Amino acid sequence: MQWLLRRCIRCGRYTLRRDRCPVCGGPLRVPHPPRFSPDDRFIKYRYLMKKKAGLIPD
Numbered sequence: 453m454q455w456l457l458r459r460c461i462r463c464g465r466y467t468l469r470r471d472r473c474p475v476c477g478g479p480l481r482v483p484h485p486p487r488f489s490p491d492d493r494f495i496k497y498r499y500l501m502k503k504k505a506g507l508i509p510d
């Protein structure tokens with residue numbers, strides 16, 4: 453899923469536009485970029501299960 457929401461740095465409003473804030477014309481940035489893909493979570497989950505099972509030493 454693509455992250456579409458942007459937040460204006462100047463006035464703090466959220467928008468779906470990519471270029472400029474529709475309210476004040478300020479610059480936009482992505483407020484909360486997704487850190488992990490589902491694949492990454494799956495890999496971490498498998499790692500934790502292996503560690504719990506004693507397959508990976510501390």
Ligand SMILES: [Zn+2]
Pocket residue numbers: 460461462463464465473474475476477478
């Ligand atoms: Zn704005």
